[in-house]
Amino acid sequence: MSGEEEKEAVKQYIADLKKKIHYHDYRYYVLNEPEISDAEYDRLFKELEELESEYPELVTRDSPTQRVGAKPLDEFGTYEHSIPLLSLNSVSDEREIRDFDERVRKFLVGAEEEIEYVVEPKIDGLAMELVYEKGVLSVGSTRGDGKTGEEITQNLRTIKTIPLRIFSGADAGAPLPLLEVRGEVFIPVSKFKELNAELGAKGEKMFANPRNAAAGSVRQLDPRVTASRPLDFFAYGVGRAERKEFSTQWEVLGYLRRIGFKVSPLIRRFGNIKDVIGYHEEVKKKRDELDYEIDGIVVKVNSIEQQERLGAISRSPRWAIAYKFPAREEFTSVKNIVVQVGRTGALTPVAVLEPVQIGGVTVSRATLHNEDELRKKDVRIGDTVVVERAGDVIPEVVSVIKSKRTGAEKEFRMPDRCPVCGAEVLKEGPIVRCIGVSCIAQLKERIKHFASLRAMNVEGLGEKVIEQLVDRKMVSDAADLFFLTNSDLLKLERMGSKSAQNILNAIEKSKHTTFSQLIHALGIRHVGEHTASLLADNFRDVEALRDASYEDLVGIPEIGPEVAKSVLLFFEQGSTKELLKKLERAEVWYEKKEAGLVEEEKAKKVLEGKTFVFTGRISMPREEAKSVVERLGGKVASSVSKKTDYVVAGEEAGSKLEKADKLGVKIIDEGEFREMVTLPS
Numbered sequence: 001m002s003g004e005e006e007k008e009a010v011k012q013y014i015a016d017l018k019k020k021i022h023y024h025d026y027r028y029y030v031l032n033e034p035e036i037s038d039a040e041y042d043r044l045f046k047e048l049e050e051l052e053s054e055y056p057e058l059v060t061r062d063s064p065t066q067r068v069g070a071k072p073l074d075e076f077g078t079y080e081h082s083i084p085l086l087s088l089n090s091v092s093d094e095r096e097i098r099d100f101d102e103r104v105r106k107f108l109v110g111a112e113e114e115i116e117y118v119v120e121p122k123i124d125g126l127a128m129e130l131v132y133e134k135g136v137l138s139v140g141s142t143r144g145d146g147k148t149g150e151e152i153t154q155n156l157r158t159i160k161t162i163p164l165r166i167f168s169g170a171d172a173g174a175p176l177p178l179l180e181v182r183g184e185v186f187i188p189v190s191k192f193k194e195l196n197a198e199l200g201a202k203g204e205k206m207f208a209n210p211r212n213a214a215a216g217s218v219r220q221l222d223p224r225v226t227a228s229r230p231l232d233f234f235a236y237g238v239g240r241a242e243r244k245e246f247s248t249q250w251e252v253l254g255y256l257r258r259i260g261f262k263v264s265p266l267i268r269r270f271g272n273i274k275d276v277i278g279y280h281e282e283v284k285k286k287r288d289e290l291d292y293e294i295d296g297i298v299v300k301v302n303s304i305e306q307q308e309r310l311g312a313i314s315r316s317p318r319w320a321i322a323y324k325f326p327a328r329e330e331f332t333s334v335k336n337i338v339v340q341v342g343r344t345g346a347l348t349p350v351a352v353l354e355p356v357q358i359g360g361v362t363v364s365r366a367t368l369h370n371e372d373e374l375r376k377k378d379v380r381i382g383d384t385v386v387v388e389r390a391g392d393v394i395p396e397v398v399s400v401i402k403s404k405r406t407g408a409e410k411e412f413r414m415p416d417r418c419p420v421c422g423a424e425v426l427k428e429g430p431i432v433r434c435i436g437v438s439c440i441a442q443l444k445e446r447i448k449h450f451a452s453l454r455a456m457n458v459e460g461l462g463e464k465v466i467e468q469l470v471d472r473k474m475v476s477d478a479a480d481l482f483f484l485t486n487s488d489l490l491k492l493e494r495m496g497s498k499s500a501q502n503i504l505n506a507i508e509k510s511k512h513t514t515f516s517q518l519i520h521a522l523g524i525r526h527v528g529e530h531t532a533s534l535l536a537d538n539f540r541d542v543e544a545l546r547d548a549s550y551e552d553l554v555g556i557p558e559i560g561p562e563v564a565k566s567v568l569l570f571f572e573q574g575s576t577k578e579l580l581k582k583l584e585r586a587e588v589w590y591e592k593k594e595a596g597l598v599e600e601e602k603a604k605k606v607l608e609g610k611t612f613v614f615t616g617r618i619s620m621p622r623e624e625a626k627s628v629v630e631r632l633g634g635k636v637a638s639s640v641s642k643k644t645d646y647v648v649a650g651e652e653a654g655s656k657l658e659k660a661d662k663l664g665v666k667i668i669d670e671g672e673f674r675e676m677v678t679l680p681s
């Protein structure tokens with residue numbers, strides 16, 4: 001192959017690799033249905049990174065390796081939207097939405113014509129516009145005032161559900177010369193909670209709700225910070241679309257989905273307003289189950305021709321409206337402020353409230369997070385406050401209505417000893433922590449965490465039972481749960497033999513778990529569900545994790561010094577050793593990593609120190625062969641010398657073969673090579 005040809009082949013290979021990675025990103029992030037393991041994905045990604053570092057001239061803007069690349073900015077530029085992003089008028093009850101329908105019908109005189117509505121959830125995030133030129137993302141901006149927004153391209157590029165290149169081909173058609181996609185950036189509720197916990201632990205400012213967290217993350221001047229935030233994107237509309245005519249909103253949504261965007265699965269089409277109202281009820285009920293916040297539904301006239309006739313008044317279209325859900329905020333008063341001790345000893349101030357209904361749930365306690373937050377909001381006993389309950393997030397006090405103060409309110413001071421065990425407390429940044437090693441409150445929380453759904457999932461083992469078990473000294477750590485007997489449980493209050501048996505069965509069943517859930521259950525500080533699954537992907541079993549060094553841990557992408565130190569510290573504790581012994585004795589088990597992967601890890605070094613030279617034509621691209629050798633610890637050279645260990649001879653091999661022969665270097669064919677690196681032939 002000539003240099004030119006080889007370069008062309010590498011270029012093609014890289015293009016295929018990028019396409020594969022884009023596809024797997026789509027399966028993973030958009031559809032939530034990965035087709036390959038994380039390890040396989042990492043291999044593809046690493047291969048691309050290596051090829052790109054070898055051929056920097058072949059790096060393109062749409063490469064998946066280029067999501068985070070740019071340097072921090074001093075400030076954002078502005079971006080003029082070619083078609084303004086409108087806002088929506090909103091209504092909150094049935095009469096008003098019927099009025100909207102009336103107005104639409106009246107306006108479209110003739111009124112005999114059919115009107116169809118598309119209903120979408122109203123995502124509580126931030127509106128964005130993405131410009132694609134010939135299928136490649138070129139500019140991303142915020143809505144701003146509708147006419148001018150901020151240019152935040154490099155931040156939006158870090159969001160995995162925003163395609164850097166939109167799909168084309170079979171059902172997506174050719175890429176348009178120009179396409180503007182509109183949608184909402186948000187942070188899923190579960191990820192918001194993790195993020196806040198992380199920020200809180202580091203002593204950084206927490207966010208009041210997922211929307212603020214999304215806003216704060218997307219407007220970071222350093223795109224690396226944005227990349228570390230769990231942002232997501234739902235597309236719901238288009239601006240300019242050159243060489244494409246849409247006749248309905250439904251068609252727009254279908255198209256967006258086909259070209260690789262995440263479109264809400266909750267979108268529906270209805271022929272009358274009554275069904276729209278029914279659907280509003282239905283979505284309202286589902287609201288708490290969703291992992292993203294919605295504050296209502298958006299009702300849009302489906303026909304674009306009708307939309308055009310309806311037009312807009314000032315900045316809101318006549319053809320669309322937000323039909324809101326009841327607020328998640330309520331006023332109430334603070335009866336008392338108490339302190340809760342968490343499983344890591346953190347003391348959290350909690351407001352005891354005059355019970356109040358928020359979105360169908362009675363709320364009687366709300367978190368005040370920590371002393372700094374409490375001071376900043378200046379919450380006092382007796383205050384009237386605004387309380388918010390978002391999704392399944394713990395309710396929190398948002399603000400104090402200071403105008404309602406009478407002067408009788410009492411300030412609260414954090415205790416300087418643990419209110420439960422009396423041990424001293426230590427202040428770490430904004431967090432006050434009980435350092436008592438045998439603090440009953442911590443133990444209770446650790447066991448509650450251990451048994452919880454996303455950890456060992458011991459079904460039906462409620463908080464009250466755990467508290468009694470600890471108070472009666474029937475368990476001294478989480479593993480003791482596995483040694484409880486029927487007669488133990490029967491000693492507890494309000495425990496019948498049937499419930500006792502159910503609990504024992506659930507405990508027994510929980511013994512079979514996944515490695516990642518087990519790690520999560522251990523309750524290592526800074527190791528939430530996500531980090532637990534990273535660790536599970538990188539170690540074969542608990543023993544391997546226990547023996548990991550600091551370097552092993554920080555070598556894992558996404559694992560930083562803080563987590564690494566915390567893992568090491570955890571396994572050094574005598575109580576951990578005790579716990580692990582008991583878990584083993586209880587025969588807790590989980591699938592170890594697939595044999596194949598572990599084998600491969602062992603195999604990793606099989607080519608250590610070996611040098612290969614390729615000659616002639618083999619059936620895989622040279623670059624692929626090279627990266628396989630390197631992955632297994634070997635090297636590839638371009639010419640044969642005494643240092644060469646193997647010459648791989650393909651078809652029409654030339655002078656290198658003669659040289660190898662002369663020097664006595666071992667010559668193998670492609671089949672032997674494949675066997676050596678365990679590739680199927």
Ligand code: IVH
Binds near residue numbers: 121123124
């Ligand atoms: S359509 C003309 N659709 O709500 C239509 N907006 O005040 C304008 N939003 O700024 C927007 N989900 O941030 C539309 N499915 C959806 C939406 C949605 C959330 C937000 C968006 C916009 C605001 C409207």
